[in-house]
Amino acid sequence: MMTVSIVNVTSYTGSELLRLLAQHPHFEVISVTGRSTVGKRLDEVFPFLRAGVPTLEGRHPTIDPRLVITEEPAQTDLSFVCLPHAAAAEAVVKLLQKGTKVVDLSADFRLRDVATYEEWYKHTHPAPALLETAVYGLCEMYREQIPHTSLVANPGCHTTTAILGLSPAFAAGIVNPDVIIDSKTGISGGGRNPGPSYHFPEADEDVSAYGLSGHRHMPEIAQELVVAAQQGDHPLATELRITFVPHLMPMTRGILATCYADLKQDENGDLPTTAEVRALYENYYANEPFVHVVDQAPHTKWTYGSNHCFIYPIVDQRAKRLIIVSCLDNLVKGASGQAIQNANLLYGLPEITGLSSLGVHP
Amino acid sequence: MMTVSIVNVTSYTGSELLRLLAQHPHFEVISVTGRSTVGKRLDEVFPFLRAGVPTLEGRHPTIDPRLVITEEPAQTDLSFVCLPHAAAAEAVVKLLQKGTKVVDLSADFRLRDVATYEEWYKHTHPAPALLETAVYGLCEMYREQIPHTSLVANPGCHTTTAILGLSPAFAAGIVNPDVIIDSKTGISGGGRNPGPSYHFPEADEDVSAYGLSGHRHMPEIAQELVVAAQQGDHPLATELRITFVPHLMPMTRGILATCYADLKQDENGDLPTTAEVRALYENYYANEPFVHVVDQAPHTKWTYGSNHCFIYPIVDQRAKRLIIVSCLDNLVKGASGQAIQNANLLYGLPEITGLSSLGVHP
Amino acid sequence: MMTVSIVNVTSYTGSELLRLLAQHPHFEVISVTGRSTVGKRLDEVFPFLRAGVPTLEGRHPTIDPRLVITEEPAQTDLSFVCLPHAAAAEAVVKLLQKGTKVVDLSADFRLRDVATYEEWYKHTHPAPALLETAVYGLCEMYREQIPHTSLVANPGCHTTTAILGLSPAFAAGIVNPDVIIDSKTGISGGGRNPGPSYHFPEADEDVSAYGLSGHRHMPEIAQELVVAAQQGDHPLATELRITFVPHLMPMTRGILATCYADLKQDENGDLPTTAEVRALYENYYANEPFVHVVDQAPHTKWTYGSNHCFIYPIVDQRAKRLIIVSCLDNLVKGASGQAIQNANLLYGLPEITGLSSLGVHP
Amino acid sequence: MMTVSIVNVTSYTGSELLRLLAQHPHFEVISVTGRSTVGKRLDEVFPFLRAGVPTLEGRHPTIDPRLVITEEPAQTDLSFVCLPHAAAAEAVVKLLQKGTKVVDLSADFRLRDVATYEEWYKHTHPAPALLETAVYGLCEMYREQIPHTSLVANPGCHTTTAILGLSPAFAAGIVNPDVIIDSKTGISGGGRNPGPSYHFPEADEDVSAYGLSGHRHMPEIAQELVVAAQQGDHPLATELRITFVPHLMPMTRGILATCYADLKQDENGDLPTTAEVRALYENYYANEPFVHVVDQAPHTKWTYGSNHCFIYPIVDQRAKRLIIVSCLDNLVKGASGQAIQNANLLYGLPEITGLSSLGVHP
Known part of the structure; x- marks a missing residue:
């Protein structure tokens, strides 16, 4: 069981990570951060979580709906960063320094060329050195490289x-x-x-x-x-x-x-x-x-x-x-599902782990 | 692993059973019936099934999207009947005669009083004798009785x-x-x-x-x-x-x-x-x-x-x-999810088996 | 032709008044007020107004999409007040003092009993004396009284x-x-x-x-x-x-x-x-x-x-x-359409004037 | 006042013509046809018409919601044909023979080249000779020609x-x-x-x-x-x-x-x-x-x-x-509104006649 934090859990990509990780056998969410909601419990911010997360067959639950939102993430093995660009890069730097692997759902590490980044995002890149080590997290193209990085730049939708x-x-x-x-x-x-x-x-x-x-x-x-x-x-x-x-x-x-x-x-x-x-x-x-x-x-x-x-x-x-x-x-293959697919690759798990549900239809 | 058939799988309650049973570790769908779609494969009728059902960690898959729709159900341990009323009762009678346990999603066995049934449904009840043995499948009220019947009348939404x-x-x-x-x-x-x-x-x-x-x-x-x-x-x-x-x-x-x-x-x-x-x-x-x-x-x-x-x-x-x-x-607690909850009770499984997913939000 | 102002035109009831009054032969909107949009033209706030208002058969246009939003209404014969409660009452008092007839779309003059108002709206009524002269603007019930007042309290939806x-x-x-x-x-x-x-x-x-x-x-x-x-x-x-x-x-x-x-x-x-x-x-x-x-x-x-x-x-x-x-x-019979029906009564016009369009279907 | 028929009024383009013509001062709908609804009144098929069509200021009403649907159109000055292609052409031929001007909302007379028509519509054109006299009813391009034809081919959406x-x-x-x-x-x-x-x-x-x-x-x-x-x-x-x-x-x-x-x-x-x-x-x-x-x-x-x-x-x-x-x-500029714009041109009326309403927003 790997420990996981979700930075800025109050975004839609954050709550989607919660929904999907509740089905994941190997990642346990032990820390969630927010901004205006610090001190609240997850199920106060997301009332649908009041249903709790039924746990099957002696499995350890991977999400606790009563987890309290904090300002800074606790030390974990892995972190999903759901912040807007620029803010994300700053959080990523800190997490990497603490030895945490990161799947960053922002745009900060997707473009390999700093100049292109700065042209399109209109500000100085907060951590240009990391662009070289980050791997673009489209699993279908970078499946070989992802396991060897500690920073995955999750693609846009x-x-x-x-x-x-x-x-x-x-x-x-x-x-x-x-x-x-x-x-x-x-x-x-x-x-x-x-x-x-x-x-x-x-x-x-x-x-x-x-x-x-x-x-x-x-x-x-x-x-x-x-x-x-x-x-x-x-x-x-x-x-x-x-x-x-x-x-x-x-x-x-x-x-x-x-x-x-x-x-x-x-x-x-x-x-x-x-x-x-x-x-x-x-x-x-x-x-x-x-x-x-x-x-x-x-x-x-x-x-x-x-x-x-x-x-x-x-x-x-x-x-x-x-x-x-x-x-x-x-929100799934275009964001949080792909982020979990990347996390599975980071830890040598089958890519489909936690992602095997069919879509809801109709 | 129990074998399961879904009678009239081409209804929305039928396809919802497929979606949910794909997550169920103990029920394997081996037979599906339809009416105008006989001879077609499941994934021809429901194209979202072309995604297949990824199977995790050596688990036996419980749904095969290429299963061919037949007119009559094969012999199975359990059958979910998704026919309209009247047609449902006739199918249920045949299934029970073959020793199959049945969760009937129609209205045919919900009312315990034949006269009330006939007043509201405007036709003679096809199998009034079964009304005594059928148990109303609201698990929260009939949890004790359901394990002892072979016919559960799944409630309406x-x-x-x-x-x-x-x-x-x-x-x-x-x-x-x-x-x-x-x-x-x-x-x-x-x-x-x-x-x-x-x-x-x-x-x-x-x-x-x-x-x-x-x-x-x-x-x-x-x-x-x-x-x-x-x-x-x-x-x-x-x-x-x-x-x-x-x-x-x-x-x-x-x-x-x-x-x-x-x-x-x-x-x-x-x-x-x-x-x-x-x-x-x-x-x-x-x-x-x-x-x-x-x-x-x-x-x-x-x-x-x-x-x-x-x-x-x-x-x-x-x-x-x-x-x-x-x-x-x-379609879930109001139909197919509840039907699976009932099926779990029929086989002594924890009620939440296969039903532990969180809702999709937003 | 009567001159009309719309106070707080940037609300949905305000823009609905514009849409309906564009078909009205006798009310000309010459003044519109707003709060954060002062100085802007109507068609800047409501881009659908850029289509202009085609004018038929030599008729004088009753709406000018390029009208500039002001802070205070100009002197007009009639005013529609689309402010929230409390703010509305204050605007109404000023308008009545200037001799303008008012159709108030807020809740401020709907309840005839001050105590009931203050119990439900949790503040002191800004103009309790006016409650006696205001007429509740449900035309079907107060058709006889409305022509004799200068303040109509338009009902809620x-x-x-x-x-x-x-x-x-x-x-x-x-x-x-x-x-x-x-x-x-x-x-x-x-x-x-x-x-x-x-x-x-x-x-x-x-x-x-x-x-x-x-x-x-x-x-x-x-x-x-x-x-x-x-x-x-x-x-x-x-x-x-x-x-x-x-x-x-x-x-x-x-x-x-x-x-x-x-x-x-x-x-x-x-x-x-x-x-x-x-x-x-x-x-x-x-x-x-x-x-x-x-x-x-x-x-x-x-x-x-x-x-x-x-x-x-x-x-x-x-x-x-x-x-x-x-x-x-x-937004029509539940707000702005009813307000125009009231305005028609205030001026002795047929109630249906400007309101004869069929609904859009499907 | 010109008399008008709507052929196949029970289509969405048909009911949209009714809605718009109710505001038109010069076209009176005196005949409507249908297929499975023959013998029914308009307001039985379209219950929203039960609101009736309030008539303003002594104007003659142009739509009667109690008009009975017939199989064949009565003799009128003008006809709007809302049939599917092929069926439309046959109806158009008959109408033109009776001296009725036609705005055809189908695809039958839009393509000037018979071979192209037959390639795309997979059947022999029922009235190829008319392709020469029909004018493509995009008013912005064919404003000069439309007044001189008796058959307008209303463009697709x-x-x-x-x-x-x-x-x-x-x-x-x-x-x-x-x-x-x-x-x-x-x-x-x-x-x-x-x-x-x-x-x-x-x-x-x-x-x-x-x-x-x-x-x-x-x-x-x-x-x-x-x-x-x-x-x-x-x-x-x-x-x-x-x-x-x-x-x-x-x-x-x-x-x-x-x-x-x-x-x-x-x-x-x-x-x-x-x-x-x-x-x-x-x-x-x-x-x-x-x-x-x-x-x-x-x-x-x-x-x-x-x-x-x-x-x-x-x-x-x-x-x-x-x-x-x-x-x-x-349904408006893409079909029935444009059809009325064409009809206005056919009769020398200002193009905006009956079409001056603003859109419904929001």
């Missing part, structure tokens, strides 16, 4: 959806570096703090685009598609040209990215068929427990509450484009 | 919510048999068949009452409140006078009953206080793993996907009434 | 729904003063300020009760049911015993009250039939342009964006109760 | 949104014929017939793409973008390469298209700025009553129930693309 959708095509070298990602997310992606955009009467029955002048998940996607192309021995000949537009949907959970990429033609001017591309995708994800290539348009609802991602590639022969629809639950 | 909310007050004899139950349910309670009332553009952003001329869950509630009063040694002196009105809410899951009962005054004309009533409720449910008395108005969302029920009693001193708000997930 | 549903029964003396009102409202009723209860991820897919220890609309309902009984020559013999519980529904607009009242039996112990009660209701509302008695359970969606109210009375013979389902749009 | 968004760029020749349209629609676009995809528990909290192997609105968009380019004296040098993917959103009304087009560079390799493109768009739509170019991302909710369209163009300098977000209400 739009990012995970888009990269999982596009990386097989880049690895196989079948598309030009000319990509449009139209991403649609549920509102929990905006976090737990109320605001006008998330006020029910405004957000209900409404669809809108946001971040049109540039969203911070874009450079993260670009960085990893370059890696995917390299990993597949099809390094990009020219610079990536990505347009990424996120949209807010009137629903709580779920994210769906529709990705459009220019297909390369072969020497005869022919394009791969949908069947060929699907075979290539199925092969790429053949051994993945959480990524599933399907032959019909997937629904975000298939993933509600689970760590699964569904991917549907289809060739638009007329327009010579590859369309890929990729979807997952933004 | 409105019924479970209302009875759990009202029975402590009836058992304690603090209310007159004068009750109004205003119940609000999510739309999955209407089943998986599309129809005008459940068509998204009609049901979205809409609230309406239904069943105003009499809903079949009413006699079921009446029957069990009489029992609760008897169990508590406060048998009713006069006939129950219940008004029950269900309402459709624009949401998928969740049911919340607001129950109003006239409080008895003591010899000094005094009413119990909210604190006294809450203490009484807490005591009544002290050892229940799934029923939780809380001190603030509960939200259906606290129960999303879980088997928990939250109950909040409060005294309206001005109007001399007891108000009880009770809520749960209509 | 729960209140309007419940009183319209119950007053025919009280006026006819067919029910005992023993009433339960279970009211369900859309979230716009909570106003335009974001907060945890209205945060989309919390409020979506959720139903909950609130105000269980006493909601301020209760005394308002009680006050008017007593009047309805008197108006119908069936004054109450005993004190009203009302329980009122409001609930929050996952939708933007719409309110539906399910009202339960004990029916009186005649000398033979008989109850009126549903047909008899419906005839009585139809007669009571025979000439009302906005209140419609129907013979099936009504849906809030029938009223979306319109000033209509649908009422469905049904007798529960078994439990000897009258059930009345009443619904309307909380 | 996705189509209207996309063409309004893209045509200024094509007319100005600033983009290459390389376009991706990611369109998101509310569920009412799927019509009034219940089905699994529109069943509330499936469609709620869900986002999915559909029509990925080719959607019939695509050739319609292509046809009109070619025209827009020609009208602007920038005819396309190469064939259009369009990818169009529609998505279903968990909401009733509203459609939002995010359009991506490759920007042309000038001789210096420079791109136009967002300000330049916006100025060009504002100029293009300067005199349009219903199309509004805005400087922030628009929300579908701004258009709820109104005939307005909001367009937001922005240049992605990094990727050298023009992004255009365009949104409207699929």
Whole structure:
């Protein structure tokens, strides 16, 4: 049993970690921190926890709903950091110094290039030296490296959806570096703090685009598609040209990215068929427990509450484009579920440990 | 490991059994039946099952998403019957004859009085003799009897919510048999068949009452409140006078009953206080793993996907009434979760086996 | 053409007044006030107003989307006050002193008894003398008085729904003063300020009760049911015993009250039939342009964006109760539409002026 | 006063015509047809019509909610045809023969090329000769031609949104014929017939793409973008390469298209700025009553129930693309509102007649 802290547990990624870790046999949450809620018990902040966590067959419970929120985390083996960027990096530095392994759910260690970070996040990076040791926590791409680091930079939700959708095509070298990602997310992606955009009467029955002048998940996607192309021995000949537009949907959970990429033609001017591309995708994800290539348009609802991602590639022969629809639950595979998948890798556990629940449907 | 069949798996209660049983260590689903879907695989009917069911730590998987739907169930130890009433009774008779234990999710064996059944369901009961051996599957009331039957009549969703909310007050004899139950349910309670009332553009952003001329869950509630009063040694002196009105809410899951009962005054004309009533409720449910008395108005969302029920009693001193708000997930504690709780009792397993997940929040 | 100001236009009742007054031929909005938005144009605060207000057939436009929000209202013939209670009364006093007629959408002048006001609103009434001259703005009950006042106290949304549903029964003396009102409202009723209860991820897919220890609309309902009984020559013999519980529904607009009242039996112990009660209701509302008695359970969606109210009375013979389902749009007949109906009465205009649109459906 | 029939009034476009025509001073609906509802009154099929249509200031009412649905339309000046394709063409032929002008809301006369029609709709066109006389009813493009035809082919909802968004760029020749349209629609676009995809528990909290192997609105968009380019004296040098993917959103009304087009560079390799493109768009739509170019991302909710369209163009300098977000209400500007706008043109009325309402917000 490893001891675990959750820093800023009062975020949605924090409470989602609680929900998922309650099913985990090897991580025990012994410390949780917050900011305005210090001194309160978990089940005061999250009343659904008053149901308690029934413990089965003599198993040691891994979550205590009466745990009191503190300002600083206790010493633990592992910590999940759910703070906003900048604040996260400061907490991470302290935790690493105490010998704690960290899965950081913020954006602070995702971009390997300090200049890119500072361009997009508009402030000096608090701990640039750590960028070299941090591993990008997309398990499907960095499974080999993650066990050897003590700092995992957990990817963003739009990012995970888009990269999982596009990386097989880049690895196989079948598309030009000319990509449009139209991403649609549920509102929990905006976090737990109320605001006008998330006020029910405004957000209900409404669809809108946001971040049109540039969203911070874009450079993260670009960085990893370059890696995917390299990993597949099809390094990009020219610079990536990505347009990424996120949209807010009137629903709580779920994210769906529709990705459009220019297909390369072969020497005869022919394009791969949908069947060929699907075979290539199925092969790429053949051994993945959480990524599933399907032959019909997937629904975000298939993933509600689970760590699964569904991917549907289809060739638009007329327009010579590859369309890929990729979807997952933004709070699970797009955040806290992936964080646990990373933690499992950090400790040599099977990746699916604690993550085997099916989604809630309907 | 017990073998299990699910009869009419293509209903929402059927698919919810699949979801929950995938987490159950002792029940293996080896047979599923349907009607228009015979010959299809489970994951063709329910594409979210294409994620498969990851199996942990050498455990035997209890669900195979590639199981083919048949017309008749195979021989198993246990069967969950998810057919509509009348059709259910016929299937139950056959299963019992083959020595299979049955948890019937239909209404066919809930009412102990044949005449009442025939009055409300408008047809001759297909197997009246079984009414004597069937046990009403509200575990909190019939925990002692359930292990000794081979036929459990799983309660309805409105019924479970209302009875759990009202029975402590009836058992304690603090209310007159004068009750109004205003119940609000999510739309999955209407089943998986599309129809005008459940068509998204009609049901979205809409609230309406239904069943105003009499809903079949009413006699079921009446029957069990009489029992609760008897169990508590406060048998009713006069006939129950219940008004029950269900309402459709624009949401998928969740049911919340607001129950109003006239409080008895003591010899000094005094009413119990909210604190006294809450203490009484807490005591009544002290050892229940799934029923939780809380001190603030509960939200259906606290129960999303879980088997928990939250109950909040409060005294309206001005109007001399007891108000009880009770809520749960209509597909879990209101149907398939409770069915598994009953199955656990049938086989001497801890009631919480396979039901320990927290709800999905937000 | 009368000149109009809207005080605190940045509320939802304020913007709803703008939407409706844009269709009104006789009221021209020349002044709008706000608090944190002073200096901004209307269409900066409400971007949907950028569509402008197309003006037909040489009509003078009654709304200018580029109107600048000020701190104090300009001198006008009429003012709609959309401030919270207490603040409203202070604004009303000033407006009346300047000779402006006022429709006050706050609760400040609804209760005729100062002590009751101060008990429920927990502060000293800022202008108790005005309570005598204010007229309660439920047009269906006070149509004769409204033209003679200069201060109309526009009723609350729960209140309007419940009183319209119950007053025919009280006026006819067919029910005992023993009433339960279970009211369900859309979230716009909570106003335009974001907060945890209205945060989309919390409020979506959720139903909950609130105000269980006493909601301020209760005394308002009680006050008017007593009047309805008197108006119908069936004054109450005993004190009203009302329980009122409001609930929050996952939708933007719409309110539906399910009202339960004990029916009186005649000398033979008989109850009126549903047909008899419906005839009585139809007669009571025979000439009302906005209140419609129907013979099936009504849906809030029938009223979306319109000033209509649908009422469905049904007798529960078994439990000897009258059930009345009443619904309307909380922002129209429950607030701003009713305010315009009142303003029409103040100026001798047909009540339906500017209010003739059908609801948006689906 | 012109007489009007609505063929297949029981569709959502039919009922929306009723709602809008109730506000129209010059069109009187005297005949409505249906299929399974023949013999019923309008307010039996659409209970919200039981509110009646209050008539103001001596105006003649234009809708009678008690109108009986017939199988065949009566003789009228004008007919709105709301049938599915193929059935529509047959009805249109008969109506034209009787001298009735027709606004056809189906797809039957939108494509000018018979072969394209038959390729996409998979059947022989029932009346190919009429394709020459029909005018495509996008008022913003065909305002001059519509008054001279007797058959208007009302555009589709996705189509209207996309063409309004893209045509200024094509007319100005600033983009290459390389376009991706990611369109998101509310569920009412799927019509009034219940089905699994529109069943509330499936469609709620869900986002999915559909029509990925080719959607019939695509050739319609292509046809009109070619025209827009020609009208602007920038005819396309190469064939259009369009990818169009529609998505279903968990909401009733509203459609939002995010359009991506490759920007042309000038001789210096420079791109136009967002300000330049916006100025060009504002100029293009300067005199349009219903199309509004805005400087922030628009929300579908701004258009709820109104005939307005909001367009937001922005240049992605990094990727050298023009992004255009365009949104409207699929049942109004995307169908029935546009049909009335066309009817106004047919009779020389101001285009805004009967369409001046603001959207319902929130």
